[in-house]
Amino acid sequence: MTVHGHDVAADARRLIAEGYISEHALQAVTKVAPERVSAFLATSGSAGLSSDQPPLSPDESARVSILVGHLTVAFDIADDERLRAMLEGLTGECGFTLQNISRLTHVPVDEVTTALHDPGTLAAETKYALALRVSYLINAANQARAR
Numbered sequence: 001m002t003v004h005g006h007d008v009a010a011d012a013r014r015l016i017a018e019g020y021i022s023e024h025a026l027q028a029v030t031k032v033a034p035e036r037v038s039a040f041l042a043t044s045g046s047a048g049l050s051s052d053q054p055p056l057s058p059d060e061s062a063r064v065s066i067l068v069g070h071l072t073v074a075f076d077i078a079d080d081e082r083l084r085a086m087l088e089g090l091t092g093e094c095g096f097t098l099q100n101i102s103r104l105t106h107v108p109v110d111e112v113t114t115a116l117h118d119p120g121t122l123a124a125e126t127k128y129a130l131a132l133r134v135s136y137l138i139n140a141a142n143q144a145r146a147r
Helices: 008-017 023-030 034-041 058-072 079-093 098-105 109-117 124-144
Strands: none
Touching (some): 008 034, 008 058, 023 034, 079 098, 079 109, 109 124
């Protein structure tokens, strides 16, 4: 069995070069200081031991890796699956019930339930409204979390 490391810095450089994100946005989202992000982006993916101090702390590295990972596969995920995952996040991680989501989004609970189990059967307008409103709820929950 061979284990290959993943070069997050290379993926980040590619995303920046291809215009998917800017270095400034990477800094703003991850809250990593600009000089540390620049140093990270300048690293190579070559394996081996080094006495050099890594450009990012473990926490910073995790935040950058998570964002880069999500952006790298962002459009490989179908919109219906993305909507389902958003609803699963609100129910599983945040503790919202489908009734809560229904009331907060003004989408009938049976349509919220359908979106969770079989989103492909819903009208595009319903999925659009639900996705926008659920996105807002996720943002509100994320902003309210302990830091």
